[in-house]
Amino acid sequence: MTLHNRAIRALLAGTTLAALALTASSAMAASKIAVITPYLAQPGTQFYVEAFQAAAKGKDWDVNVIDTAGDVAAVISRIEDMVNQNVDAIVINVDPTQVTAGLQAAKDAGIPVIGMDAGADPLLVTNVTSNGYAMAAETATYVADRIHGAGNVVMFVFEAFPPVQVRGVVADAVFGNFPDIKILDHVTPDVSDGGIADSRAKMEAILAANPEPGSIKAVWAAWDQPALGALQAIEAAGRQNEGIVITGIDANPQAREAIATGGNFEATVAQDFKGIGTTTADVVTRVLAAEDIKQGSIYVPTQLITASNAAE
C-alpha cells in the first residue's frame, strides 16, 4: 500500500511535468525572449505585457512571461535562470538598480536586457518609457494658452521623486517664458495619505489668502492627485465659476471622470501603455538584428486628455 502511494505520487509529478515540457518544447527553434516582472498584477504592467505579446505573435518568438508576484530578489533569480538558458533577449519591468546582480550576469553572458518602463541604467540596452519632460510640457503649455499667457498660477510639485521632479522643472521653464504669468506658490503636498487630502488643505489655504475672483488663474499639478485635491478645495469654497483652470498628469480613472464632467479640471496626460509594449517588441527586434541602439531611453508619445476624449 505504501509502495503503491509513493509510486503514484512520483508518477503523478513526473507525468505532469512531462506534459508541461511537451507544451513548452513545441515552440522550439524560435528566438527565446523572457519578460520578467514582479508587477504583472498591476494594470499598467498588464497593458504593456499584453501589447508586447500581441506584437510578438507575428514574429518567430518564443515569449516566456515570468511574474515573481512582487518579489524583487526572485527577479534576479529568474534573470539568472534565463541567462543559464541562454535566451536571446530579456525584457524587464522593475527598477534596474534593484536587480543589478541579475543584469551583471546577463551582461557577462552577452545577453541583451531591455527595460520596459523600468528606468534608465547603463546595464540595459535601452529603456522604453514615456517622456516625463514632454508630458509636463503638454499640460504647462495647455495652461499658458488657456489663461492667454497672463495671471497667477499655483504649482503642485514633488522634488523627492525623480520622475515627478522633472515635470516641475519643465513646467517652470514653460511658465518662465511668459512674462505675465506669476507663480503664486510651489506646493509640495504630503503624500502619505495618497496626496488628495493634503493638497486640498493646502489649496484651501491658498484660496483663503487670495479671495479676489480672478486672483488665481490656474493650478498646474505634476500628477493627478493634487489636481483632484485642488478641484475639491475650489468647489468647496464655491469658487468653481471663476474659471480657474486645473491640469494634472497620468490620467488616472478619477481624473478622467472629473475632466469628463466638464468642471475646472480640464486636462491631464495619458501614458500609452500599449505603445510601450509594442515599442519594446520593436526594440527587441532591432536588438536581435544586431542593431546598435544608442539612446539610453526610448520615448513613446503620450496623449493629452481633455473633456473631448476623457471618456475613451
Added chain:
Amino acid sequence: MLTVLRRYGTLIGFAAILIFFWISLPDTFMTARNWLNISQQMSMLIVAAAGMTIVMVMGDFDLSIGSMASLAGIVAAILFSFDYPIWAAVSIALIVGLAGGAVNGLLISFVGILPFVATLATLTMLSGAAFVVSGGKTISGRVIPEAFGNFAREGISLGNWGGVAVSLPNLTIVALIVAVLVWVLLEQTTFGRRLYAIGGNSEAAHLSGVAVRKLKLIAFALTGGSAALAGVMYASRVASANPTQGSGLMLNAIAAVFLGSTLSEHGEPRLLYSIVGVLVLGVLDNGLTQMSVDSNVRQILVGGIIILAVSTSSYTRRLR
C-alpha cells in the same frame, strides 16, 4: 524495502524531479553553474527555514518571520543612510531580529498566547513598523553602500570549469554556516534534544525538569534572529530595502520544513530535511522557469507537490 520507500518517498520524488529536469534540460540543468545559482537563489530561504525548524521542532510556528526579514532589511538600510558602517548596521538589524523573536517567545511561553495568534499579531506589528521606519518607501540607490550590494554578487572563486568562471557565492556560504550552526544546535546539544522533548510532549518535558518556558523563549529569539539575517541577505541581493520584501519567506519556509519533515521517521522536523525541502522548492522554480512554464502554473504545481508529499506521508503513517 517497504520501509526504505516509506522513509525516503519524498527523496525519491525529489530524485525523480531532478532526473526529469536533467533529461529535459540536458545542457543547462545539471551544471555546476546552475547549482551554484540555485544555492544562491535559495540561500535566504535556507536561513529562514533553518530558523523556522528551531520552533517547529517544538511543534510551534512563527508567522512573523517574513515581516521580521523586511524590518531587518529596512533597519539596516536606514542605518546606512545615517552613515553607520556596514558591520554596525547589520549587527543592529540582527539584534532587532533577536529582540523581536524574544518578544514572540515571551508572549507564547510566559503570557501563554497560542503561537499562531501571538506571531500573527507580531507579524502585523513588525510589518507596520517596517512601513513606519521606511516611510513606506523603497530605500535604494546611493544610500546603500556599494560593498553591501557587492557582497551578494561576489563569492570565492572556484576557478574555470569548462571555460566558465565559477565561484561559490557569498550568500551560499552564509547559508551553509547557518545550516551547520543550527544542525549542531538541534542534533548535537542538550538544548536541541530538549526542544525535541518539548515537541514530543511538552507536559512530560516540563515534569522531567526541562525549563520549557526559558527554552521556548530562546528558540523564538533564534528564529527571529535568523529571519533578520535572511532579511539582511535579501537586502544585499537587491541592494535595496522595501517594507514588504521579505513577506514571501514565511510561507515558503513553513512549506519547506513540512516538505522536509515527511522524510523523518515520526514526521518531526530535522534541519537537513528542511534543507531538502528548500531544495525541492528551489529546483522546481529554477527548472520550470528554464522550461518556460507559465509562472502561475508553476505556483499551482509547487502547491500541489507539497500537498501530495505531506498527504501521502501522513496517509502512510496512519496505515502503520
